[in-house]
Every structure is written in structure tokens, then in C-alpha cells.
Amino acid sequence: MIEPVSEVKTIAVLTSGGDSPGMNAAVRAVVRAAWAYNVEVFAVYHGYQGLIEGEFEKVNSNFVSNIIQRGGTILKSARSQDFRTEEGRKKAAKQLKDRDIDALVVIGGDGTFTGANIFSNEHDINVVGIPGTIDNDIIGTDETIGYDTALNTALDAIDKIRDTADAHERMFLVEVMGRDTGFIALETAIACGAELALLPEELTDINEVKSQLKNMLKEQKRSSLIVVAEGDETGGALKLAEKIKDDFKQYDLKVCILGHIQRGGTPSAHDRVLASRLGAAAVKVLLEGHSEIMVGIVNNALKITPMRVAVSKKKALDHALIELAKLLR
Ligand code: F6P
Numbered sequence: 001m002i003e004p005v006s007e008v009k010t011i012a013v014l015t016s017g018g019d020s021p022g023m024n025a026a027v028r029a030v031v032r033a034a035w036a037y038n039v040e041v042f043a044v045y046h047g048y049q050g051l052i053e054g055e056f057e058k059v060n061s062n063f064v065s066n067i068i069q070r071g072g073t074i075l076k077s078a079r080s081q082d083f084r085t086e087e088g089r090k091k092a093a094k095q096l097k098d099r100d101i102d103a104l105v106v107i108g109g110d111g112t113f114t115g116a117n118i119f120s121n122e123h124d125i126n127v128v129g130i131p132g133t134i135d136n137d138i139i140g141t142d143e144t145i146g147y148d149t150a151l152n153t154a155l156d157a158i159d160k161i162r163d164t165a166d167a168h169e170r171m172f173l174v175e176v177m178g179r180d181t182g183f184i185a186l187e188t189a190i191a192c193g194a195e196l197a198l199l200p201e202e203l204t205d206i207n208e209v210k211s212q213l214k215n216m217l218k219e220q221k222r223s224s225l226i227v228v229a230e231g232d233e234t235g236g237a238l239k240l241a242e243k244i245k246d247d248f249k250q251y252d253l254k255v256c257i258l259g260h261i262q263r264g265g266t267p268s269a270h271d272r273v274l275a276s277r278l279g280a281a282a283v284k285v286l287l288e289g290h291s292e293i294m295v296g297i298v299n300n301a302l303k304i305t306p307m308r309v310a311v312s313k314k315k316a317l318d319h320a321l322i323e324l325a326k327l328l329r
Helices: 023-036 047-053 086-098 110-123 147-168 183-192 206-218 237-251 259-263 269-287 319-328
Strands: 010-015 040-044 056-059 103-108 126-131 171-176 196-198 224-229 254-257 293-298 301-306
Touching (some): 010 023, 010 047, 023 040, 040 047, 047 110, 086 110, 103 269, 126 269, 147 171, 147 183, 147 224, 147 254, 147 259, 147 269, 171 183, 171 237, 183 196, 196 206, 206 224, 206 237, 269 301
Parallel strands (some): 010 040, 010 103, 171 224, 171 254, 196 224
Antiparallel strands (some): 040 056
16 A cells, blocks of 8 residues: 555545546546545546535445446536636535545546636645546647547548448548547548548638649549538538538538547547556645646656646647648548
């Protein structure tokens, strides 16, 4: 048994915002690591909303048995409007204080961390964030929990669409998730050999899109696949189809929106290992006295980022990958 070095004796853990495959593996790692370090754990259901409403359960190591392979989150998730208010956060702080909870571990994305940052500043609460979102848009970690699985789910679907696109010599616009960032769109586009990728990070010129597609026609491409991030400023795949369909009648244009299938499913080995590392690290750094931070993995090593820095900007796409997608299309 490793002895704690700080005063942290009791922690709470919650999942918040859009769920991502591997969140359960992260919850498991937090509970198991806390158990090993002799720290009590409260599970909080329904994210910040449950924190406000007092949905706490004291749990032991068995609570997280047999969940590492499951998508979703056994703690449930929510996007809480009440936690955006001072009143809501005050209630949440009282719930923690009433139970003598020393620290809160939050698993989620940028919205979750923004809330955690405000909360810990207002109420002097120890908070550690674990990045879990399929969007991969958090700085301070090479990858977020769930991104790898979502990428492979999208890719698997797109490979199937490619078969039928080829058989019927059609053009497909496939929309993938990514409200503000194009990580899933860019990497699926490279991995499936898409003809084009439309990303929120780049301005999309419809005339340019049309002219590139026409050039492909000239090159005798008989089917084509365009990956569109939902957050692209064209308004997504359906709107893009409206804008270009009359110019490409010969392609029998089809739209496929992959949607929430990208959020579920069995987490990949990569996501399970990442979640296990980050969950255990979150507990360890709390015991070492860190607070108001996010744990991440950069170049295969643990990285601690202040929460205010983690929420200060979105992670940027790798420009070299954008160029690669264009080179190889
Ligand atoms: O943040 C993850 C994400 O899946 C985004 O890619 C997407 O825009 C959003 O959540 C969808 O949220 P909801 O499930 O609340 O509609």
C-alpha cells in the first residue's frame, strides 16, 4: 500500500459533457488507484447537475468491476445549465463540504474544464481534470480519451460507404462530429483516402470545392468521398450538398451523417490504456498536492497543465497533416 503524502482523504469523481469511449476505464482507474492509496471515493451521477443535486454514492473497488470494456459512462453525463450559475456552483460546493470531500476529479472536455476552473477559483476546491472527449481538442495532451475509438468507428463506417460509392459510381458527402475542431474529419480523411476534407479550421470556398471536384471528374474518378466536419462553416454535409448538387448531377450525390455512433462503442485498447494512465495519475497528483490542473500524456510522459491554461485555447490541427490530406487525395 502506498501512503498518501497530502491531506487528501476523500475524493469525488464525475463525468460531464459529451460522453466518450474510455470514460468508464478512467472512472475505474480513479477508483482503483484511490483504493490502493487508501483514499475514499464518492461517485457523482449526472455530472455537475448531480453534484448540485447531491447524487453521491460512496463506492469501493468492486463498483468499477467489469466496466473497462464498456462505452458510455456508468456515472451518466449531462450538460448542466445550473452549474453555469453562481447559485448552482454554490450548491455544488456545499454538497462537497457537507461530505468532507477534499477534491473533485472531473472527466470531460473543454466545457467541463471551463466549469471546473470557475468552480475551483470561486470555492477553493481541489480539482483535477481528465481529458475525455472524442473531439481531441484539448491542449496539454497528445490525445483525449475516446478520440482513437471515435476515429476508428468513423473510419469503419466510411470504408463501408466507399464500397457502395464505388459500386454505384456516386459522390458521398460524409459528415463526422467536431463542432469546433476538425481532428476526426482530418484524420479519417487521410485514413480513408478522401478526395476532400472540409474543416472548421479552414475557410471553405464553395467555388473552389466545385472546381476541385470538377478536376477529379476530368481525372476520370468515378466515385468520390468528401469528409465534412459538422462544424465546417458551410453548415455541414446537408447544406453543402444543397450548394453543389446541381453542378454534379452525374455523380448522384448522397449524404451520410455519422452522428452519435461516433460517441459509443467498445473503447479501443489505446483509449483503455490512456484512460487507465490518466485516471491513476489524477489521483496520484492530488496526493502529491497538485490542484486546479489537468493531467495529460505528451510524448508518452505524464504532463500536468494548469486548468486555466487548458481552457485558454483549443488545440490546433497539425498543419502538416492538412497538407498531407491534400497531397494524397
Ligand atoms: O463534444 C463532443 C461532441 O460529440 C461534438 O463533436 C458534438 O458537436 C457534440 O458533442 C454533440 O453534443 P450532443 O450529444 O449534446 O448533441
